[in-house]
Amino acid sequence: MHIRFDQAELRFGDRVALSPLSLSLVETRIGVIGLNGSGKTSFARLIGGLAKPSSGTVTLDGLDTVADEKAARAKTGFIFQNPGHQIILPVIREDIALGPKSRGMAAHEVDRLVDEVLARFGISDLAARRPHELSGGELQLAALAAVCVNRPDVVIFDEPTNQLDLRNRARVKSAIEGLGEQAVVISHDLDLVADFSRVLVFHEGALVFDGEAIEAIARYREIAGC
Numbered sequence: 001m002h003i004r005f006d007q008a009e010l011r012f013g014d015r016v017a018l019s020p021l022s023l024s025l026v027e028t029r030i031g032v033i034g035l036n037g038s039g040k041t042s043f044a045r046l047i048g049g050l051a052k053p054s055s056g057t058v059t060l061d062g063l064d065t066v067a068d069e070k071a072a073r074a075k076t077g078f079i080f081q082n083p084g085h086q087i088i089l090p091v092i093r094e095d096i097a098l099g100p101k102s103r104g105m106a107a108h109e110v111d112r113l114v115d116e117v118l119a120r121f122g123i124s125d126l127a128a129r130r131p132h133e134l135s136g137g138e139l140q141l142a143a144l145a146a147v148c149v150n151r152p153d154v155v156i157f158d159e160p161t162n163q164l165d166l167r168n169r170a171r172v173k174s175a176i177e178g179l180g181e182q183a184v185v186i187s188h189d190l191d192l193v194a195d196f197s198r199v200l201v202f203h204e205g206a207l208v209f210d211g212e213a214i215e216a217i218a219r220y221r222e223i224a225g226c
């Protein structure tokens with residue numbers, strides 16, 4: 001998908017969360033790194049249509065995230081920092097079924113799709129479980145299944161390996177690697193983006209580097225002073 005920022009800016013009163021930014025993204029794996037408060041989530045929320053630019057535009061395959069809000073939103077899936085908050089129904093299977101059901105799909109087709117996506121992320125055994133019974137890694141995968149069942153063109157992850165142990169981190173990393181969809185991944189876990197074709201570095205609300213992962217990570221280390 002073609003994600004395009006055209007002088008898009010995000011402000012909260014006098015506070016600038018993201019300075020005017022113009023760029024085009026077509027790569028399948030895009031990493032976003034930077035210090036806390038540097039503007040990464042603001043950037044991601046603009047892509048996902050969860051924030052409206054204070055000025056400028058953001059388009060997804062030519063659809064404006066404000067003027068064509070519904071169609072643009074349908075192209076994106078967002079996995080929040082705390083995926084437990086986005087699982088709203090009491091049982092995982094029901095939660096994953098919510099999107100297809102709300103589009104009026106027949107019950108047997110919904111069942112088939114849900115089974116397929118559970119198997120795809122290796123979590124068929126979690127179908128009947130409740131969100132509070134799942135580990136952080138399992139919650140990430142369940143949220144990812146609930147997003148991917150809606151067939152987005154791009155999946156946006158906000159720190160998907162935050163607070164995960166090594167095993168769960170590896171599980172989430174491999175799920176992201178295996179995605180057919182385009183992925184935009186915000187991460188403080190530099191290993192996660194080390195193989196990505198394009199990595200953006202934000203600092204104080206501005207994009208300060210855009211390019212190869214290895215150079216992006218070096219630039220980030222320089223900014224962090226370590």
Ligand SMILES: Nc1ncnc2c1ncn2[C@@H]1O[C@H](COP(=O)(O)OP(=O)(O)OP(=O)(O)O)[C@@H](O)[C@H]1O
Nearest residue numbers: 012015016017034035036037038039040041042043
């Ligand atoms: N709703 C809001 N109201 C006011 N200021 C905000 C709001 N959301 C973000 N900001 C400010 O915008 C700036 C960028 O925040 P953002 O969440 O995009 O950073 P981040 O790089 O994702 O940080 P982190 O790594 O801590 O998640 C910060 O100074 C933050 O305080």
